[in-house]
Amino acid sequence: MSAEHKNSPNIGRVTACFGRRGQLETASGKQLDYLAASRRHKPVCGDRVRFDVRGDDSPALLNGVLPRDSELARAGANWRTEVIAANFSLLAVVAAAEPLPDYELADRLICAAARSGTEALLVWNKIDLGRKRPARLREYERAGFEVLSVSALAGTRMRNLARRLKERVTVFAGQSGSGKSTLINALLRRKVAAAGNLSAGARQGRHTTASAAMHTLPNGARVMDLPGVRSLMPVLDNHADLLAGYPEFSPYAAECRFANCRHRKEPGCAVLAAVAAGRIPAGRYAGYLALLREFERKPPLA
Numbered sequence: 001m002s003a004e005h006k007n008s009p010n011i012g013r014v015t016a017c018f019g020r021r022g023q024l025e026t027a028s029g030k031q032l033d034y035l036a037a038s039r040r041h042k043p044v045c046g047d048r049v050r051f052d053v054r055g056d057d058s059p060a061l062l063n064g065v066l067p068r069d070s071e072l073a074r075a076g077a078n079w080r081t082e083v084i085a086a087n088f089s090l091l092a093v094v095a096a097a098e099p100l101p102d103y104e105l106a107d108r109l110i111c112a113a114a115r116s117g118t119e120a121l122l123v124w125n126k127i128d129l130g131r132k133r134p135a136r137l138r139e140y141e142r143a144g145f146e147v148l149s150v151s152a153l154a155g156t157r158m159r160n161l162a163r164r165l166k167e168r169v170t171v172f173a174g175q176s177g178s179g180k181s182t183l184i185n186a187l188l189r190r191k192v193a194a195a196g197n198l199s200a201g202a203r204q205g206r207h208t209t210a211s212a213a214m215h216t217l218p219n220g221a222r223v224m225d226l227p228g229v230r231s232l233m234p235v236l237d238n239h240a241d242l243l244a245g246y247p248e249f250s251p252y253a254a255e256c257r258f259a260n261c262r263h264r265k266e267p268g269c270a271v272l273a274a275v276a277a278g279r280i281p282a283g284r285y286a287g288y289l290a291l292l293r294e295f296e297r298k299p300p301l302a
Contacts, residue, residue: 014049015213071086187223
């Protein structure tokens with residue numbers, strides 16, 4: 001559809017969301033403010049939606065959310081499922097030397113990507129700080145994950161990242177202060193996303209992104225900037241969802257004595273044997289155990 005007409009149904013894509021209000025992009029590329037028709041409509045950034053154009057400069061009326069190809073969800077208040085982004089094909093997990101990288105969060109996000117059926121990419125930002133590359137990054141590479149090292153501030157290797165994102169819809173996620181908004185500003189070649197400094201003392205990141213927002217890069221790629229999160233519990237329905245984030249376990253798990261082995265202390269566990277022999281990195285295995293403990297003690301998600 002090349003144009004949007006008053007009182008006729010249209011299809012658009014949500015590019016920013018603030019509760020029942022937000023912005024959407026029409027099929028012709030126009031940005032419109034919208035208002036959800038009711039509280040039962042709960043769009044998130046990336047959603048494809050139906051809307052009607054209204055007169056008198058009123059916001060478009062969003063009256064339907066179309067089925068999602070993928071979604072990023074977390075456990076919200078009272079452990080209820082809270083979807084925060086939709087219809088993406090790549091999840092870029094951003095980390096940096098400052099603040100100290102939260103590898104447990106990175107692992108959670110990787111599990112969330114696997115659960116949604118999308119790829120995960122690790123972006124190691126702030127290489128301009130001159131810090132030694134952490135050994136943990138090599139562990140991710142050994143597990144089969146791609147790691148791109150860049151500096152958004154200095155512009156180093158940003159072309160490589162832009163090429164990787166081409167023809168994709170990518171969600172940027174990671175801890176506050178890792179430079180997600182600065183990365184997106186560098187990719188866009190203009191400032192549209194808020195970027196903040198690290199707080200003094202603890203060197204923790206300040207939350208500078210209030211809600212998810214989608215932007216289009218010069219090469220046509222679309223990127224979503226999520227609020228910084230220091231903890232994000234991926235929605236995992238079963239143990240298989242958790243294991244999907246640890247593909248390096250798969251060849252050994254098939255050899256475990258018990259089909260329902262949790263790879264913790266069970267006799268005949270081939271994964272434990274692989275960890276002891278150094279074939280599975282100890283850091284990755286420790287991350288798995290941390291997520292397993294949380295998975296086992298949480299109540300079922302609604």
